[in-house]
Amino acid sequence: MYIPTAFEEHRPGELQRVLREHPLGALVTHGPNGLDANHIPFELDEATGPHGTLRAHVARANPVWREVPADGADVLVIFQASEAYISPNWYPSKPEHHRHVPTWNYQVVHAHGRLRVMDDERFLRGLVARLTREHEQRSLQEKPWKMGDSAPEFIDGLLQAIVGIEIEVTRLVGKSKLGQNREARDRLRASAGVEALGNAQAAEAMRGAGEV
Amino acid sequence: MYLPPYHRLDDRDALFSLIDAHPLGTWVCQSAGGLIVNHIPFLLDRSQGPHGTLLGHVARANTVWHELHTATPCVVAFQGPQAYITPGWYPGKAEHGRVVPTWNYTVAHAHGVAHVIEDRDRLLDQLNRLTHAHEARQAAPWHVADAPADFIDSLMRAIVCIEIPIHRLEGKLKASQDEAWADRVCTVNGLRAYPGEAAQAMADLVQNALDTHNRP
Numbered sequence: 001m002y003i004p005t006a007f008e009e010h011r012p013g014e015l016q017r018v019l020r021e022h023p024l025g026a027l028v029t030h031g032p033n034g035l036d037a038n039h040i041p042f043e044l045d046e047a048t049g050p051h052g053t054l055r056a057h058v059a060r061a062n063p064v065w066r067e068v069p070a071d072g073a074d075v076l077v078i079f080q081a082s083e084a085y086i087s088p089n090w091y092p093s094k095p096e097h098h099r100h101v102p103t104w105n106y107q108v109v110h111a112h113g114r115l116r117v118m119d120d121e122r123f124l125r126g127l128v129a130r131l132t133r134e135h136e137q138r139s140l141q142e143k144p145w146k147m148g149d150s151a152p153e154f155i156d157g158l159l160q161a162i163v164g165i166e167i168e169v170t171r172l173v174g175k176s177k178l179g180q181n182r183e184a185r186d187r188l189r190a191s192a193g194v195e196a197l198g199n200a201q202a203a204e205a206m207r208g209a210g211e212v
Numbered sequence: 213m214y215l216p217p218y219h220r221l222d223d224r225d226a227l228f229s230l231i232d233a234h235p236l237g238t239w240v241c242q243s244a245g246g247l248i249v250n251h252i253p254f255l256l257d258r259s260q261g262p263h264g265t266l267l268g269h270v271a272r273a274n275t276v277w278h279e280l281h282t283a284t285p286c287v288v289a290f291q292g293p294q295a296y297i298t299p300g301w302y303p304g305k306a307e308h309g310r311v312v313p314t315w316n317y318t319v320a321h322a323h324g325v326a327h328v329i330e331d332r333d334r335l336l337d338q339l340n341r342l343t344h345a346h347e348a349r350q351a352a353p354w355h356v357a358d359a360p361a362d363f364i365d366s367l368m369r370a371i372v373c374i375e376i377p378i379h380r381l382e383g384k385l386k387a388s389q390d391e392a393w394a395d396r397v398c399t400v401n402g403l404r405a406y407p408g409e410a411a412q413a414m415a416d417l418v419q420n421a422l423d424t425h426n427r428p
Binding site: 034099198 | 276287289360363384
Protein backbone atom coordinates (compact mmCIF):
# COMPACT_ATOMS: atom_id res chain seq x y z
CA MET A 1 0.00 0.00 0.00
CA TYR A 2 1.28 3.43 -0.94
CA ILE A 3 1.54 5.51 2.23
CA PRO A 4 2.96 9.07 2.14
CA THR A 5 4.70 9.80 5.46
CA ALA A 6 1.93 12.17 6.58
CA PHE A 7 -0.60 9.31 6.42
CA GLU A 8 1.39 6.57 8.17
CA GLU A 9 -0.51 5.26 11.19
CA HIS A 10 1.79 3.84 13.84
CA ARG A 11 -0.19 4.41 17.05
CA PRO A 12 -0.98 0.95 18.44
CA GLY A 13 -4.15 2.24 20.11
CA GLU A 14 -5.48 3.66 16.86
CA LEU A 15 -4.63 0.51 14.85
CA GLN A 16 -6.46 -1.60 17.43
CA ARG A 17 -9.42 0.80 17.49
CA VAL A 18 -9.90 0.38 13.73
CA LEU A 19 -9.84 -3.42 14.09
CA ARG A 20 -12.27 -3.38 17.01
CA GLU A 21 -14.75 -0.85 15.62
CA HIS A 22 -14.67 -2.15 12.03
CA PRO A 23 -14.28 -5.89 12.56
CA LEU A 24 -15.61 -7.04 9.17
CA GLY A 25 -12.24 -7.87 7.58
CA ALA A 26 -11.51 -8.91 4.00
CA LEU A 27 -9.43 -12.10 4.18
CA VAL A 28 -7.40 -12.07 0.95
CA THR A 29 -6.27 -15.40 -0.43
CA HIS A 30 -4.72 -16.64 -3.63
CA GLY A 31 -6.15 -20.12 -4.11
CA PRO A 32 -6.67 -22.50 -7.03
CA ASN A 33 -9.31 -20.17 -8.49
CA GLY A 34 -7.08 -17.12 -8.36
CA LEU A 35 -7.30 -14.05 -6.19
CA ASP A 36 -10.21 -14.02 -3.80
CA ALA A 37 -11.48 -12.34 -0.67
CA ASN A 38 -13.91 -13.46 2.01
CA HIS A 39 -15.58 -10.92 4.27
CA ILE A 40 -15.62 -12.12 7.87
CA PRO A 41 -16.15 -10.48 11.29
CA PHE A 42 -12.95 -10.94 13.33
CA GLU A 43 -12.24 -10.91 17.04
CA LEU A 44 -9.06 -9.09 18.08
CA ASP A 45 -7.18 -10.59 21.03
CA GLU A 46 -4.62 -7.91 21.84
CA ALA A 47 -2.99 -9.94 24.61
CA THR A 48 -1.84 -12.94 22.57
CA GLY A 49 1.29 -12.56 20.44
CA PRO A 50 3.47 -9.48 19.91
CA HIS A 51 0.95 -7.82 17.54
CA GLY A 52 -2.21 -9.55 18.72
CA THR A 53 -4.23 -12.44 17.34
CA LEU A 54 -7.29 -12.40 15.08
CA ARG A 55 -9.90 -15.13 15.35
CA ALA A 56 -12.97 -15.86 13.29
CA HIS A 57 -15.11 -18.65 11.90
CA VAL A 58 -16.19 -19.57 8.40
CA ALA A 59 -18.86 -21.94 7.10
CA ARG A 60 -17.55 -25.50 6.80
CA ALA A 61 -18.90 -25.34 3.23
CA ASN A 62 -16.57 -22.40 2.48
CA PRO A 63 -13.56 -23.91 0.64
CA VAL A 64 -11.20 -21.22 1.97
CA TRP A 65 -10.11 -23.24 5.03
CA ARG A 66 -9.41 -26.44 3.05
CA GLU A 67 -6.89 -24.53 0.93
CA VAL A 68 -4.70 -23.81 3.96
CA PRO A 69 -1.77 -26.24 4.40
CA ALA A 70 -1.44 -28.09 7.73
CA ASP A 71 1.41 -25.80 8.81
CA GLY A 72 -0.60 -22.67 8.04
CA ALA A 73 -0.48 -19.94 5.42
CA ASP A 74 0.63 -16.31 5.28
CA VAL A 75 -2.43 -14.14 4.78
CA LEU A 76 -3.61 -10.56 4.66
CA VAL A 77 -6.76 -9.23 6.29
CA ILE A 78 -7.93 -5.74 5.33
CA PHE A 79 -9.97 -3.64 7.72
CA GLN A 80 -11.61 -0.50 6.42
CA ALA A 81 -12.84 2.22 8.75
CA SER A 82 -14.75 5.36 7.79
CA GLU A 83 -14.29 7.05 4.41
CA ALA A 84 -15.62 10.13 2.63
CA TYR A 85 -15.34 12.20 -0.54
CA ILE A 86 -13.91 15.63 0.22
CA SER A 87 -15.07 18.58 -1.86
CA PRO A 88 -12.66 21.53 -2.27
CA ASN A 89 -15.72 23.74 -1.78
CA TRP A 90 -15.49 23.07 1.94
CA TYR A 91 -12.02 24.57 2.42
CA PRO A 92 -12.14 28.15 3.79
CA SER A 93 -8.79 28.76 2.07
CA LYS A 94 -10.23 27.91 -1.36
CA PRO A 95 -11.36 31.44 -2.35
CA GLU A 96 -7.90 32.75 -1.40
CA HIS A 97 -5.95 30.85 -4.06
CA HIS A 98 -8.17 28.11 -5.57
CA ARG A 99 -5.22 25.72 -5.46
CA HIS A 100 -7.31 22.79 -4.20
CA VAL A 101 -8.73 19.64 -5.77
CA PRO A 102 -11.10 16.95 -4.48
CA THR A 103 -9.77 13.97 -2.57
CA TRP A 104 -10.96 10.93 -0.68
CA ASN A 105 -10.33 10.46 3.03
CA TYR A 106 -10.21 7.02 4.61
CA GLN A 107 -8.62 4.89 7.29
CA VAL A 108 -7.49 1.31 6.72
CA VAL A 109 -5.40 -1.29 8.53
CA HIS A 110 -3.74 -4.23 6.80
CA ALA A 111 -3.08 -7.14 9.16
CA HIS A 112 -0.44 -9.58 7.94
CA GLY A 113 -0.04 -12.88 9.71
CA ARG A 114 0.02 -16.64 9.78
CA LEU A 115 -3.36 -18.36 9.50
CA ARG A 116 -4.04 -21.70 11.14
CA VAL A 117 -7.27 -23.66 10.86
CA MET A 118 -8.90 -24.46 14.20
CA ASP A 119 -11.32 -27.32 13.62
CA ASP A 120 -12.03 -27.51 17.33
CA GLU A 121 -15.40 -27.25 19.07
CA ARG A 122 -14.02 -25.72 22.29
CA PHE A 123 -12.24 -23.00 20.32
CA LEU A 124 -15.45 -22.23 18.41
CA ARG A 125 -17.69 -22.23 21.47
CA GLY A 126 -15.45 -19.73 23.26
CA LEU A 127 -15.11 -17.58 20.14
CA VAL A 128 -18.82 -17.26 19.32
CA ALA A 129 -19.62 -16.56 22.98
CA ARG A 130 -17.06 -13.72 23.10
CA LEU A 131 -18.11 -12.32 19.69
CA THR A 132 -21.74 -12.32 20.84
CA ARG A 133 -20.91 -10.59 24.13
CA GLU A 134 -18.85 -7.91 22.39
CA HIS A 135 -21.34 -7.10 19.64
CA GLU A 136 -24.46 -7.26 21.83
CA GLN A 137 -22.72 -4.71 24.03
CA ARG A 138 -21.52 -2.56 21.14
CA SER A 139 -24.94 -2.49 19.49
CA LEU A 140 -26.41 -1.23 22.78
CA GLN A 141 -28.99 -3.97 23.27
CA GLU A 142 -31.12 -3.36 26.37
CA LYS A 143 -31.23 -7.07 27.12
CA PRO A 144 -28.09 -8.52 25.53
CA TRP A 145 -28.73 -11.86 23.86
CA LYS A 146 -26.55 -14.70 25.16
CA MET A 147 -25.65 -18.07 23.72
CA GLY A 148 -27.49 -19.66 26.65
CA ASP A 149 -30.74 -18.10 25.38
CA SER A 150 -30.66 -20.50 22.45
CA ALA A 151 -31.61 -24.18 22.40
CA PRO A 152 -28.40 -26.14 23.28
CA GLU A 153 -28.89 -28.84 20.61
CA PHE A 154 -29.43 -26.09 18.03
CA ILE A 155 -26.10 -24.46 18.98
CA ASP A 156 -24.38 -27.88 18.91
CA GLY A 157 -25.62 -28.39 15.35
CA LEU A 158 -24.47 -24.95 14.19
CA LEU A 159 -21.01 -25.43 15.72
CA GLN A 160 -20.64 -28.54 13.52
CA ALA A 161 -21.29 -26.38 10.47
CA ILE A 162 -18.47 -23.87 11.07
CA VAL A 163 -14.67 -24.00 11.26
CA GLY A 164 -12.40 -21.69 13.26
CA ILE A 165 -9.45 -19.72 11.95
CA GLU A 166 -6.74 -18.04 13.98
CA ILE A 167 -4.21 -15.53 12.66
CA GLU A 168 -1.16 -14.62 14.68
CA VAL A 169 -0.53 -11.08 13.49
CA THR A 170 3.08 -10.43 12.46
CA ARG A 171 2.64 -6.90 11.11
CA LEU A 172 -0.02 -4.18 11.20
CA VAL A 173 0.18 -1.52 8.47
CA GLY A 174 -2.12 1.44 8.97
CA LYS A 175 -3.02 4.39 6.77
CA SER A 176 -4.98 7.34 8.14
CA LYS A 177 -5.76 9.81 5.37
CA LEU A 178 -7.90 12.31 7.24
CA GLY A 179 -6.75 15.75 6.08
CA GLN A 180 -4.07 15.99 8.79
CA ASN A 181 -1.72 17.35 6.09
CA ARG A 182 -3.92 20.44 5.65
CA GLU A 183 -4.51 23.66 7.56
CA ALA A 184 -6.64 22.92 10.62
CA ARG A 185 -9.42 25.29 9.46
CA ASP A 186 -9.68 23.44 6.12
CA ARG A 187 -9.74 20.03 7.80
CA LEU A 188 -12.37 21.08 10.36
CA ARG A 189 -14.65 22.76 7.82
CA ALA A 190 -14.37 19.72 5.54
CA SER A 191 -15.29 17.57 8.55
CA ALA A 192 -18.42 19.69 9.04
CA GLY A 193 -19.23 19.28 5.33
CA VAL A 194 -18.93 15.50 5.60
CA GLU A 195 -21.12 15.51 8.70
CA ALA A 196 -23.81 17.58 6.96
CA LEU A 197 -24.03 14.83 4.32
CA GLY A 198 -24.79 12.27 7.05
CA ASN A 199 -21.37 10.64 7.50
CA ALA A 200 -20.81 11.20 11.22
CA GLN A 201 -18.08 8.55 11.53
CA ALA A 202 -15.78 10.06 8.90
CA ALA A 203 -16.47 13.55 10.28
CA GLU A 204 -15.41 12.47 13.76
CA ALA A 205 -12.24 10.78 12.49
CA MET A 206 -11.26 13.96 10.60
CA ARG A 207 -11.95 16.17 13.61
CA GLY A 208 -9.70 14.02 15.77
CA ALA A 209 -6.91 13.82 13.18
CA GLY A 210 -5.20 16.96 14.45
CA GLU A 211 -4.75 15.54 17.93
CA VAL A 212 -1.66 13.40 17.59
CA MET B 213 -15.81 -15.69 -2.10
CA TYR B 214 -18.11 -18.19 -0.45
CA LEU B 215 -21.53 -17.70 -2.04
CA PRO B 216 -24.50 -19.72 -0.81
CA PRO B 217 -27.22 -19.48 -3.50
CA TYR B 218 -29.52 -17.31 -1.34
CA HIS B 219 -26.75 -14.69 -0.91
CA ARG B 220 -25.57 -14.61 -4.50
CA LEU B 221 -26.06 -11.22 -6.14
CA ASP B 222 -26.07 -11.67 -9.91
CA ASP B 223 -28.12 -8.66 -10.97
CA ARG B 224 -25.62 -6.55 -12.90
CA ASP B 225 -27.54 -3.30 -12.44
CA ALA B 226 -27.62 -3.87 -8.68
CA LEU B 227 -23.86 -4.54 -8.66
CA PHE B 228 -23.19 -1.45 -10.76
CA SER B 229 -25.33 0.62 -8.38
CA LEU B 230 -23.36 -0.76 -5.42
CA ILE B 231 -20.08 0.33 -7.06
CA ASP B 232 -21.50 3.80 -7.85
CA ALA B 233 -22.67 4.23 -4.26
CA HIS B 234 -19.47 2.88 -2.62
CA PRO B 235 -16.72 3.74 -5.11
CA LEU B 236 -13.72 3.47 -2.76
CA GLY B 237 -12.42 0.12 -4.00
CA THR B 238 -9.95 -2.16 -2.27
CA TRP B 239 -7.71 -2.92 -5.23
CA VAL B 240 -5.72 -6.14 -4.80
CA CYS B 241 -3.07 -7.08 -7.40
CA GLN B 242 -1.22 -10.38 -7.52
CA SER B 243 2.22 -9.22 -8.73
CA ALA B 244 5.37 -11.31 -9.09
CA GLY B 245 6.58 -9.88 -5.79
CA GLY B 246 3.38 -10.67 -3.88
CA LEU B 247 0.09 -8.96 -3.12
CA ILE B 248 -0.19 -5.22 -3.67
CA VAL B 249 -3.21 -3.52 -2.14
CA ASN B 250 -4.33 0.08 -2.58
CA HIS B 251 -7.56 1.88 -1.73
CA ILE B 252 -8.69 3.91 -4.73
CA PRO B 253 -11.94 5.72 -5.62
CA PHE B 254 -13.02 4.25 -8.96
CA LEU B 255 -15.41 5.53 -11.56
CA LEU B 256 -17.45 2.84 -13.29
CA ASP B 257 -17.83 3.36 -17.04
CA ARG B 258 -20.75 1.08 -17.94
CA SER B 259 -20.31 1.61 -21.69
CA GLN B 260 -16.65 0.57 -22.00
CA GLY B 261 -16.27 -3.18 -22.59
CA PRO B 262 -18.82 -5.99 -22.19
CA HIS B 263 -18.88 -5.81 -18.34
CA GLY B 264 -17.92 -2.16 -17.87
CA THR B 265 -14.53 -0.66 -17.00
CA LEU B 266 -13.19 0.80 -13.77
CA LEU B 267 -11.35 4.10 -14.15
CA GLY B 268 -9.00 5.42 -11.50
CA HIS B 269 -5.66 7.09 -10.90
CA VAL B 270 -2.74 6.71 -8.54
CA ALA B 271 0.15 8.91 -7.49
CA ARG B 272 3.19 8.45 -9.71
CA ALA B 273 5.08 7.88 -6.47
CA ASN B 274 2.91 4.80 -5.86
CA THR B 275 5.02 1.96 -7.30
CA VAL B 276 1.99 -0.20 -8.12
CA TRP B 277 1.81 1.02 -11.72
CA HIS B 278 5.34 -0.27 -12.43
CA GLU B 279 4.23 -3.75 -11.38
CA LEU B 280 1.23 -4.03 -13.71
CA HIS B 281 1.70 -6.40 -16.61
CA THR B 282 -0.75 -8.18 -18.86
CA ALA B 283 -0.47 -11.27 -16.66
CA THR B 284 -1.14 -9.42 -13.39
CA PRO B 285 -4.62 -10.38 -12.23
CA CYS B 286 -6.44 -8.12 -9.85
CA VAL B 287 -9.68 -7.88 -7.98
CA VAL B 288 -11.35 -4.73 -6.71
CA ALA B 289 -13.70 -5.18 -3.75
CA PHE B 290 -16.43 -2.60 -3.21
CA GLN B 291 -18.09 -2.78 0.18
CA GLY B 292 -21.63 -1.60 0.76
CA PRO B 293 -23.59 -1.26 4.01
CA GLN B 294 -23.02 -3.71 6.88
CA ALA B 295 -24.53 -4.30 10.31
CA TYR B 296 -24.42 -6.71 13.22
CA ILE B 297 -27.77 -8.47 13.49
CA THR B 298 -28.88 -9.48 16.99
CA PRO B 299 -31.33 -12.37 17.46
CA GLY B 300 -32.84 -10.19 20.19
CA TRP B 301 -34.92 -8.67 17.37
CA TYR B 302 -36.33 -12.01 16.23
CA PRO B 303 -39.80 -13.19 17.33
CA GLY B 304 -38.30 -16.66 16.85
CA LYS B 305 -36.15 -16.05 19.92
CA ALA B 306 -39.15 -16.40 22.27
CA GLU B 307 -41.00 -18.97 20.14
CA HIS B 308 -38.36 -21.65 19.71
CA GLY B 309 -34.97 -20.18 20.63
CA ARG B 310 -33.35 -21.58 17.52
CA VAL B 311 -31.65 -18.29 16.63
CA VAL B 312 -28.11 -16.87 16.61
CA PRO B 313 -26.49 -13.53 15.70
CA THR B 314 -25.07 -12.82 12.26
CA TRP B 315 -23.42 -10.07 10.26
CA ASN B 316 -25.13 -8.61 7.22
CA TYR B 317 -23.15 -6.99 4.41
CA THR B 318 -23.00 -6.59 0.68
CA VAL B 319 -19.94 -6.54 -1.59
CA ALA B 320 -19.07 -6.49 -5.28
CA HIS B 321 -15.85 -8.08 -6.55
CA ALA B 322 -14.66 -6.88 -9.96
CA HIS B 323 -11.97 -9.12 -11.48
CA GLY B 324 -9.77 -8.03 -14.37
CA VAL B 325 -6.33 -6.90 -15.49
CA ALA B 326 -5.28 -3.29 -14.85
CA HIS B 327 -3.80 -1.13 -17.60
CA VAL B 328 -1.67 1.96 -17.19
CA ILE B 329 -2.83 4.69 -19.58
CA GLU B 330 -0.31 7.44 -20.33
CA ASP B 331 -2.69 9.84 -22.06
CA ARG B 332 -3.27 13.32 -20.72
CA ASP B 333 -6.66 13.80 -22.42
CA ARG B 334 -8.05 10.54 -21.08
CA LEU B 335 -6.78 11.37 -17.60
CA LEU B 336 -8.38 14.82 -17.71
CA ASP B 337 -11.62 13.31 -18.97
CA GLN B 338 -11.57 10.87 -16.03
CA LEU B 339 -10.91 13.67 -13.51
CA ASN B 340 -13.79 15.71 -14.95
CA ARG B 341 -16.15 12.73 -14.76
CA LEU B 342 -15.08 11.77 -11.23
CA THR B 343 -15.58 15.37 -10.12
CA HIS B 344 -18.95 15.61 -11.80
CA ALA B 345 -20.14 12.38 -10.12
CA HIS B 346 -19.04 13.32 -6.61
CA GLU B 347 -19.87 17.03 -6.70
CA ALA B 348 -23.49 16.22 -7.56
CA ARG B 349 -24.43 16.56 -3.85
CA GLN B 350 -22.96 20.07 -3.61
CA ALA B 351 -25.21 23.14 -3.87
CA ALA B 352 -22.63 24.77 -6.18
CA PRO B 353 -20.60 21.90 -7.66
CA TRP B 354 -16.85 22.46 -7.98
CA HIS B 355 -15.31 22.00 -11.42
CA VAL B 356 -11.74 21.09 -12.35
CA ALA B 357 -11.62 24.35 -14.33
CA ASP B 358 -12.24 26.30 -11.09
CA ALA B 359 -8.58 25.73 -10.17
CA PRO B 360 -5.69 27.55 -11.94
CA ALA B 361 -4.64 25.68 -15.10
CA ASP B 362 -0.95 25.56 -14.13
CA PHE B 363 -1.90 24.02 -10.78
CA ILE B 364 -4.03 21.29 -12.41
CA ASP B 365 -1.23 20.65 -14.93
CA SER B 366 1.34 20.10 -12.21
CA LEU B 367 -1.00 17.77 -10.28
CA MET B 368 -1.80 15.78 -13.41
CA ARG B 369 1.90 15.21 -14.03
CA ALA B 370 2.07 13.61 -10.58
CA ILE B 371 -0.61 10.97 -11.22
CA VAL B 372 -1.13 8.05 -13.58
CA CYS B 373 -4.38 6.87 -15.15
CA ILE B 374 -5.43 3.26 -14.44
CA GLU B 375 -8.16 1.40 -16.31
CA ILE B 376 -9.48 -2.04 -15.40
CA PRO B 377 -11.84 -3.60 -17.96
CA ILE B 378 -14.06 -5.87 -15.84
CA HIS B 379 -13.64 -9.48 -16.86
CA ARG B 380 -15.87 -11.02 -14.20
CA LEU B 381 -18.21 -9.44 -11.65
CA GLU B 382 -19.22 -11.32 -8.53
CA GLY B 383 -21.56 -10.10 -5.83
CA LYS B 384 -22.84 -11.07 -2.41
CA LEU B 385 -25.91 -9.70 -0.67
CA LYS B 386 -26.17 -11.02 2.86
CA ALA B 387 -29.39 -9.33 3.95
CA SER B 388 -31.16 -11.94 6.11
CA GLN B 389 -32.62 -13.82 3.10
CA ASP B 390 -32.03 -17.14 4.92
CA GLU B 391 -33.93 -16.12 8.08
CA ALA B 392 -37.60 -16.67 8.89
CA TRP B 393 -40.01 -14.15 7.35
CA ALA B 394 -41.14 -12.63 10.68
CA ASP B 395 -37.53 -12.40 11.89
CA ARG B 396 -36.62 -10.50 8.72
CA VAL B 397 -39.47 -8.03 9.20
CA CYS B 398 -38.36 -7.43 12.79
CA THR B 399 -34.73 -7.05 11.67
CA VAL B 400 -35.82 -4.12 9.49
CA ASN B 401 -37.55 -2.54 12.51
CA GLY B 402 -34.53 -3.17 14.74
CA LEU B 403 -32.16 -1.57 12.23
CA ARG B 404 -34.51 1.39 11.74
CA ALA B 405 -34.33 2.14 15.46
CA TYR B 406 -30.53 1.98 15.42
CA PRO B 407 -28.51 5.19 14.81
CA GLY B 408 -26.23 5.69 11.83
CA GLU B 409 -26.30 5.76 8.06
CA ALA B 410 -25.08 2.16 7.64
CA ALA B 411 -27.88 0.65 9.76
CA GLN B 412 -30.51 2.56 7.76
CA ALA B 413 -28.94 1.48 4.47
CA MET B 414 -28.91 -2.16 5.66
CA ALA B 415 -32.57 -1.83 6.75
CA ASP B 416 -33.35 -0.77 3.17
CA LEU B 417 -31.51 -3.83 1.79
CA VAL B 418 -33.30 -6.28 4.12
CA GLN B 419 -36.65 -4.67 3.25
CA ASN B 420 -35.84 -4.70 -0.46
CA ALA B 421 -34.97 -8.42 -0.32
CA LEU B 422 -38.34 -9.01 1.39
CA ASP B 423 -40.15 -7.01 -1.26
CA THR B 424 -38.51 -8.48 -4.32
CA HIS B 425 -37.88 -12.18 -3.74
CA ASN B 426 -37.84 -15.08 -1.34
CA ARG B 427 -41.49 -14.53 -0.41
CA PRO B 428 -42.53 -17.80 1.29
